[in-house]
Amino acid sequence: MRHGKYRFLVGAxxxxxxxxxxxxxSPYVQAFYLAFTDWNGISNEANPVGLANFTKxxxxxxxLAALRNNGLLLLVVPLATIVLALFFSAATRGTRVYRVVYxxxxxxxxxxxxxxxxxxxxxxxxxxNGFLNAVGLxxxxxxxLAEPDLALWCVMAAMIWSAVGFYVVLFSAAMESIxxxxxxxxxxxxxxxxxxxxxxxxPLIFESVQVAFIYLGIAALDGFALVQIxxxxxxxxxxxxxxxxxxxxxxxxxxxxFGYASxxxxxxxxxxxxxxxxxxxxxRREQVELA
Amino acid sequence: MxxxxxxxxxxxxxxxxxxxxxxxxxxxxxNKGNTSAENPLGVPxxxxxxxxxxxxxxxxxxxxxxxxxxxxKYPKAAVDQKGIQRVGEVLQPRxxxxxxPDVVDNSGAGRLDLATLVSSGKLKDLKELLDAPSLDDPSxxxxxxxxxxxxxEGTFDGKTVILxxxxxxxxxxxxxxxxxxxxxxxxxxxxxxxxxxxxxKKAGIAPWTWQGKYPEYMNDPLVSLAAKAGGFxxxxxxxxxxxxxxxxxxxxxxxxxxYQLAARGHIMAxxxxxxxxxxxxAWCKGQAAxxxxxxxxxxxxxxxxxxxxxxxxxxxxxxTGSDKLPNGAVMAASSESFLxxxxxxxxxxxxxxxxxxxxxxxxxxxAESAKALPVVNGATDGLTLPSGLSSVAQAVKAAGPxxxxxxxxxxxxxxSKAVDDATGELLTKRxxxxxxxxxxxxxxxxxxxxxxxxxxxx
Numbered sequence: 086m087r088h089g090k091y092r093f094l095v096g097a098x099x100x101x102x103x104x105x106x107x108x109x110x111s112p113y114v115q116a117f118y119l120a121f122t123d124w125n126g127i128s129n130e131a132n133p134v135g136l137a138n139f140t141k142x143x144x145x146x147x148x149l150a151a152l153r154n155n156g157l158l159l160l161v162v163p164l165a166t167i168v169l170a171l172f173f174s175a176a177t178r179g180t181r182v183y184r185v186v187y188x189x190x191x192x193x194x195x196x197x198x199x200x201x202x203x204x205x206x207x208x209x210x211x212x213x214n215g216f217l218n219a220v221g222l223x224x225x226x227x228x229x230l231a232e233p234d235l236a237l238w239c240v241m242a243a244m245i246w247s248a249v250g251f252y253v254v255l256f257s258a259a260m261e262s263i264x265x266x267x268x269x270x271x272x273x274x275x276x277x278x279x280x281x282x283x284x285x286x287x288p289l290i291f292e293s294v295q296v297a298f299i300y301l302g303i304a305a306l307d308g309f310a311l312v313q314i315x316x317x318x319x320x321x322x323x324x325x326x327x328x329x330x331x332x333x334x335x336x337x338x339x340x341x342x343f344g345y346a347s348x349x350x351x352x353x354x355x356x357x358x359x360x361x362x363x364x365x366x367x368x369r370r371e372q373v374e375l376a
Numbered sequence: 377m378x379x380x381x382x383x384x385x386x387x388x389x390x391x392x393x394x395x396x397x398x399x400x401x402x403x404x405x406x407n408k409g410n411t412s413a414e415n416p417l418g419v420p421x422x423x424x425x426x427x428x429x430x431x432x433x434x435x436x437x438x439x440x441x442x443x444x445x446x447x448x449k450y451p452k453a454a455v456d457q458k459g460i461q462r463v464g465e466v467l468q469p470r471x472x473x474x475x476x477p478d479v480v481d482n483s484g485a486g487r488l489d490l491a492t493l494v495s496s497g498k499l500k501d502l503k504e505l506l507d508a509p510s511l512d513d514p515s516x517x518x519x520x521x522x523x524x525x526x527x528x529e530g531t532f533d534g535k536t537v538i539l540x541x542x543x544x545x546x547x548x549x550x551x552x553x554x555x556x557x558x559x560x561x562x563x564x565x566x567x568x569x570x571x572x573x574x575x576x577k578k579a580g581i582a583p584w585t586w587q588g589k590y591p592e593y594m595n596d597p598l599v600s601l602a603a604k605a606g607g608f609x610x611x612x613x614x615x616x617x618x619x620x621x622x623x624x625x626x627x628x629x630x631x632x633x634x635y636q637l638a639a640r641g642h643i644m645a646x647x648x649x650x651x652x653x654x655x656x657x658a659w660c661k662g663q664a665a666x667x668x669x670x671x672x673x674x675x676x677x678x679x680x681x682x683x684x685x686x687x688x689x690x691x692x693x694x695x696t697g698s699d700k701l702p703n704g705a706v707m708a709a710s711s712e713s714f715l716x717x718x719x720x721x722x723x724x725x726x727x728x729x730x731x732x733x734x735x736x737x738x739x740x741x742x743a744e745s746a747k748a749l750p751v752v753n754g755a756t757d758g759l760t761l762p763s764g765l766s767s768v769a770q771a772v773k774a775a776g777p778x779x780x781x782x783x784x785x786x787x788x789x790x791x792s793k794a795v796d797d798a799t800g801e802l803l804t805k806r807x808x809x810x811x812x813x814x815x816x817x818x819x820x821x822x823x824x825x826x827x828x829x830x831x832x833x834x
Contacts, residue, residue, distance in 0.1 A: 123828065127471050127488065128496035207654060208646025231588060231649035231804065317589045317649060323801050338464070339789050341492030342828070 113354075119347040126343040138348035148349065151329045154237055155306050158244070158328070159360075163301035166245050167294060170252035174260060175282060177253075184257060187250035195247070199314035202243040206230050206315075231317055233325035240311055240326055248304065252297050259290035295368045302360050306353065309334065329353050408724050416508045417728050424454040425725040428467065430483040431459030433675060434542060434712065434746035439481070441741050442733040446725075449732075453725065462486035471498050476717035478726035482538070483712045490538065490713065490786050495830040499537035500716040505727040506536060511735035518731060523772065525779050526710055526751045533832055539730060540710030541742070543749045545671045545689065545768050546596040547706065552686035552763065554662060562690040564703060566601065566633045569693050573642040576665045582644035584637055585664035587652035591800035592792075594634060597668045598799060600692040600707045602630035603780045607700030615783045616833050617791075617824040622817040630695055631802060631809035638803045648804050660685065674764030675747045688767035691775070705778035706771050710751050787832050794819030 120138055124131035142148050177183040190198060205212045206229040214226045229239050263286065271281050287294070309330030313319045320327040320335075329349060337346035409420040425446065429439045436459035443457045460466055464486040470476045471488070476498070482488055493499055506519035506527060519527055523543055530538040550562065558579055563569040573583035587593040603611050606626030613621040621627070637643050644664045647655060659667040660681050667673075674687055681687065691706045699705075714733065716726035732738060739755035742748070749756065749768055756769055772779075785792045798815045801807040807815065823829055 125492045125496060126468060127492045127498060129472050129474060203651070206649070208649050209644075209658070228646050228649035231646075233806075317800065318591070318797065321591075321797060321800060322648075322804070323797050323806070335793075338486075339489060341489040341789075 116347045116350050119344055120351045121348075122344045123342075124344045124347075125341045126337065127341065131344065134344065138345045139352070141345065142348060142352060145332075147324060147327055147332050148329070150324050151327045151332050154326060155308065155328050157237065158241060158305040158308055159302060161241055162244050162248070162305040163298050165241075166248045166252060166301050167297050169245065169249050170256055170297070171287075171294075173249065173253045174256040175286070178257070178260065184254055187253045189250065190247045191251045193247070195310040196314060198243060198247045199311045202239075202246075202311075203230070203315050206239055230315060231322050233322050236316055236322060236326045240308065240315060243311055243315065244304070244308065248301060252301075255293055255297065256290060259293040260286060263289050291368075295365070298368065299361050299364050302364060303357055306357050306360065407722060413514070415728075417504065417724050417731065419450060419724045419728045420453075420722070421450050422452045423722045423725055424456065425479070425722050425729060426477040427455065427457040427479040427726075427729060428463065428477045429457065429459045429481045430463050430487070430712070431461060432484045433672065434742070434748060435459075437745040438541075438738055438742035439733065442729060442738050445732050445735075445738070446729055449728075450725075464488045471496075471717065474719040476720055478720040478722045479714065479716055479729050481541075481712055481714050487713075489789070491532075491789070491830065491832075493715075494532045494537060498718055500718045500720065500723055500726070501535045502530070502537060502539060502716065502727070502730075503535075505539075505730055508727075508731060511731055512737075518734060521734065521736075521753055523708075523710075523751045523753060523779075524777055525708055525781055528834075529710060529781055529783070530713070538713040538715045539734065539751075541712035541714060541733070541751060542746070543671075543708060543710050543751045543772070545691075545706050545708045545749075545771055546600060546668070547671075547689040547691050547771065548597060548666050548693075549659070549669055549673055549687055549689050549764075550666055551662070552688050553684050554665065560665075563693050565694045565697065570636060570640065570642070573637070573640070577642070581662065582664040583642040584666045585644040585647045585650070585655045585659050586668055586803070587650060587655045588648035588800065588803070589651040589654075591796045591803070593652065593668055594803055595795055595799050596670070596707060597692050598630050598634045599627075599782055600630075601633050601695040602627045603707065603782075604692070604699045604701045604705055605629060605695040608780060609700075611780050611782055612834055614820075615787065617784075617788075617820050617831070619821070620817060622820055623813045626695070628809055628813055631812050633695060634799075635802055635805075635809050635812075638805050643803065648800070660687075671749065671764070671768040674762060678747075686763045688763055689771060690767075691771050701778050701780070704771070704774040704776075705780065706775045707781060708772070708775075708779045709781045783832070783834060788823045788829065790826075790829070791816075791819050791823045 119131065121133055121135060122131035123134050173183070173187060177187075193201075208214060208226070208228040208231075211229075213229065217223060217225050227235060230236050267285055267289075268281065271285055276284070307330050308328045312326050312328050312331055313334070316322075316326040318324075318326075320331050330353070333346045333349040333353070336342045336349065407420050407423055408418045409415070411418040427439065427443065429436045439457065439459070443455050447453070447455055461484060463480070463482055463484055467476065467480060467482075468488060471493070482490065482493075507517055510516045510518045510521045512521070522539075526540060526543070527536055529540060530536045548562075555561065558576075560572060560575065563572050576583040599614075602614075602624075606624060610621070610624060610626050613624070614627075644658065647664075650658070656667060656669070656673065656677055657680055658664060660677055669689075671689060673689070674681075677687070691704055694703050714730055716723055716730065720726050734752055736752055736755050739750035739752035740759065742750045743756045743759060743761075743765075747762065747765060749765065749772070756765075761769060795816050798807065798812045798819075801815075802809065802812045824831075
């Protein structure tokens with residue numbers, strides 16, 4: 086009986102695992118290999134160049150700019166998204182309508198979000214400048230995406246807007262699983278709502294927050310699609326919104342440097358992996374068992 | 377090359393395109409039949425032909441026309457022709473595995489990088505085709521039926537490896553009816569341009585707008601001005617990455633000329649953040665008088681151009697009174713890059729397909745269906761062209777031999793990006809012309825020094 090079960094499992098899993106190995110794992114492995122070559126994407130020759138691609142990364146001003154920008158995204162986007170999501174999910178407890186509304190952006194593809202936000206920021210007929218005009222702040226009007234000091238922040242706003250809804254739903258679900266008695270007991274003890282949130286709600290949903298940090302951290306190290314579609318250049322003005330993914334794409338598909346682009350990919354992979362490990366470690370806490 | 381690497385790369389190819397590629401390269405044995413006056417290229421009558429066409433803004437009706445003519449001539453050969461969009465993604469694994477189609481139109485946003493194809497030796501030298509008698513007039517070689525610059529543009533280090541089909545000119549566009557209404561005439565020199573701009577401003581219209589989101593649109597008038605003032609020598613020195621070419625007086629003066637548009641407030645507010653569609657639509661609505669663009673503008677704006685707008689392209693005005701190139705000199709390049717892969721199974725058939733494609737009849741059909749100018753001489757004679765296309769055709773005639781084109785954009789993509797970035801900054805006045813030239817020169821020097829980039833000279 087037991088034997089038969091494994092045979093069934095192997096039979097059922099073999100095809101999906103093989104597909105996964107061919108289409109997901111093997112390209113990863115190949116990218117690692119290609120990162121040490123000078124492959125141009127067309128030739129059937131790829132000459133090993135050792136660590137040259139990696140050492141070049143550290144003197145490539147565009148990659149360094151990208152690293153800086155991704156770093157800024159990493160500092161701002163996860164924290165801002167989580168704070169907003171916690172606020173909204175706490176503020177809208179029990180009102181499902183809002184949650185559905187907050188979730189809407191999640192249903193749109195990144196490309197559509199980028200195009201929508203481009204319309205928001207466009208200088209002459211855009212929503213943002215139009216709004217500023219209407220409320221009498223026309224002196225604040227800008228060519229938002231064409232200002233090097235503002236462009237990245239504009240991209241961040243779109244990124245946060247599109248992510249918040251998902252985490253509102255995630256946090257709301259986690260909050261609903263907190264036993265009502267706990268809240269009642271705290272209320273009877275005279276705890277303020279701020280204290281309840283800090284001392285009871287947050288610790289009890291901390292696992293969800295931790296997951297959110299990791300997901301959002303990974304998203305902040307990417308940002309390719311929004312930047313590619315929304316920004317001037319793309320990646321501009323003057324590389325002020327350059328991100329690693331964009332540099333990788335450009336090197337591979339417009340410069341024909343697949344080896345170098347793979348090295349960027351490997352660097353991104355390692356950065357993402359160590360970020361996730363670091364976050365998991367740094368935010369480890371005692372688990373609270375509710376049963 | 378060691379076998380494990382090949383296996384791995386074939387695997388990479390397979391992973392990209394669900395395993396249609398097979399590794400292993402055949403030797404360069406050409407499959408050639410007997411030659412005759414009717415069949416000067418020696419096309420084997422029964423060998424199948426595979427053609428891959430980029431089906432974009434120009435459609436693929438003209439290529440289907442060529443295919444039908446090929447079938448008529450070689451009824452025993454099966455022709456497999458596909459019109460697709462993402463040429464690069466589909467063909468990259470096949471080039472890696474050395475089993476490419478026989479003819480490729482390597483165009484569109486997802487095309488393969490030409491410089492890489494060339495440096496990997498993947499393309500067939502088209503000399504045999506260029507020296508073959510043309511289809512329309514056997515006493516004329518194919519190379520003599522093409523517009524000036526076309527063969528040159530497809531030539532890398534003495535070998536012509538691509539032939540572009542559609543001729544693109546770059547200039548400054550305006551509405552004939554708008555100009556007639558206000559009594560304006562298109563300026564002949566840049567000084568006149570700046571004076572006219574002041575007048576346009578007084579009429580309550582922004583003199584210029586541009587596609588600021590993609591700064592390369594403004595590079596075209598900038599480098600055109602420089603070429604006019606500095607002549608063909610300047611163009612060559614730029615492409616050959618000569619030291620301080622970007623800081624030459626003509627280039628600096630051209631950068632300053634363009635900078636003046638921004639400095640004098642001749643550009644519609646917000647243009648620096650507009651996409652090409654937004655800027656071009658604003659121009660079509662009459663919010664701005666001039667816009668820089670290539671000759672595809674009329675086709676691209678077809679849906680939104682108001683009746684009676686009558687857009688025409690003017691050639692970029694002269695930079696000074698003592699330009700090296702005469703007035704009317706124009707920047708032209710061609711697009712829709714046709715090539716025959718070196719490892720094609722039916723190289724002769726591929727060349728013959730191009731000989732048919734570059735005939736007058738097929739080219740004429742292209743002008744009609746794609747509303748663009750084919751590179752075949754005299755193909756549009758006697759056709760009634762819309763206002764924009766006819767102004768482009770006139771510009772070609774007026775320019776005569778004074779047609780120039782820069783090659784650095786295809787040769788050195790990183791330099792091209794640096795120029796775009798710098799020009800975006802120039803037009804927002806965040807850098808001045810000297811700083812612009814400094815930045816670009818630095819990028820050019822970096823490319824010249826970078827041993828991983830294959831160099832070309834002209």
